[in-house]
Amino acid sequence: MTESRYRDIADVLEREIADLPPGTRLDSEHALMKRFGVGRSAARSAVQELERRLRVRRIQGSGTFVSERIDYVISRDRRPSWHRTVREAGGVPRTVVLDHRVAPLEPDCASLLEVPVGTPAHRLVRSSYIDDMIAAFSFEWITHDAIPDLSVGMRVEESLDEVLRQMGHVHSVRSWCRTASDIPPADVQARLELTTAVPVWVVESVNRDIDSGVALTYSKSWMRGDSVRVVMEIGEPAARFSVTPNETKEVVPQ
């Protein structure tokens, strides 16, 4: 492969920031120029390389910051809760309601929630953060029957899963889920504060009450790849196999 100074610099920086807490600011491009004795382009390429590796995110006018990337494991038996998942990974979750209204369900949502088209349901639009860094953007539909006064609950508790438990007296579990990765549409890209077109996670999910089996919520979320690593599992649990497919012990032959 082609030699490159910027890759060396990126490797050095990657090792350095490995132990730094998320949100820590890196040296500016100008500082890197002086430190490594290179021009602007090499210094800039190095930091962009780290951005491609999902190690940092850059904000114009502000700086380059160590990113926080948590595992978001989706399987039949895990609670469908953003807040819970983030906290278990050691991050501080936060969710902001951008819009909340009660509206009749469109055909797509209605069929997934197994109610007649036009049935009124809560419609939430929210942004989610990890350690105050934007991580996800989502639409959520919650059947009106599950919890008529959703807004009351959402004022004291950010986790939808928790609100449904405490005020709706239902325990939601994932009954269906579809995950992919894609270039988001421009509006979603803007919501995720992405300045360039990169793949993000698309997670759709239908949750039901564990006891009655009644469909409660349908959600469609976009998640930044540098915030979460979505891991999706189907079938019987992986016996004694490690959960992280990160480490590769196998060596490529020849």
Next chain:
Amino acid sequence: MTESRYRDIADVLEREIADLPPGTRLDSEHALMKRFGVGRSAARSAVQELERRLRVRRIQGSGTFVSERIDYVISRDRRPSWHRTVREAGGVPRTVVLDHRVAPLEPDCASLLEVPVGTPAHRLVRSSYIDDMIAAFSFEWITHDAIPDLSVGMRVEESLDEVLRQMGHVHSVRSWCRTASDIPPADVQARLELTTAVPVWVVESVNRDIDSGVALTYSKSWMRGDSVRVVMEIGEPAARFSVTPNETKEVVPQ
């Protein structure tokens, strides 16, 4: 957001190549400079933007080519066959065996295949292509019981699923699967002919015989994001919902 000429150029080119067959070569950077009346950096940035959008892949010394991106849908009821999936998407699949040996199973694989540690099994290392463009790289372990003379079958048929059907007389189905997206280790990155560190799919799968329930194969594959869009589904099928989570009808409020 920041204005940029290169984004405009990228948009123009993206529309132009939308209808071109995969593998078609784009204009060189030099040609784009003259055509759009910009310098090299702007022309180059435009093509790199298309690369980030997974629309093209670039090969040093050769050129920039329209990429082929197929849907790879993983669910309980779909056949675990690369060749079948690619062909259904209109692409031409090809697989090359890099290494084939019979070796005793390590603990991890043995437990997933539910046989004693050290049981001999076939170990395949293969590269897979779509329209002669590298798309995937995988390790596969096949229990020796399922098909003792695997190499004979692999000489006439590239699809492992087909070989097992025709020579092993077993019909494999996915019993467990885990999918994620990650920056690959350097050796895998090289195998995928990636010159920069970008996220790729990691798909692990255990397949069993549909009749006896006996575990047949365990595989770990890496797939380029600009070759396949992995879609994974758990739970009951999505009713009348479209399979592609691409189109976003919802409008972001305010």
Next chain:
DNA sequence: GAGCATTTGTCCGTATGTATT
């Protein structure tokens, strides 16, 4: 194999624009 043109990859210096603090 050697040589050559083409194409992308890396890097420099410099300048200006834009967003944040």
Next chain:
DNA sequence: CAATACATACGGACAAATGCT
């Protein structure tokens, strides 16, 4: 308003990989 930091862009140069003669 000023300073800082990232974003875009120009022109030039050389390196490395590819493909063809």
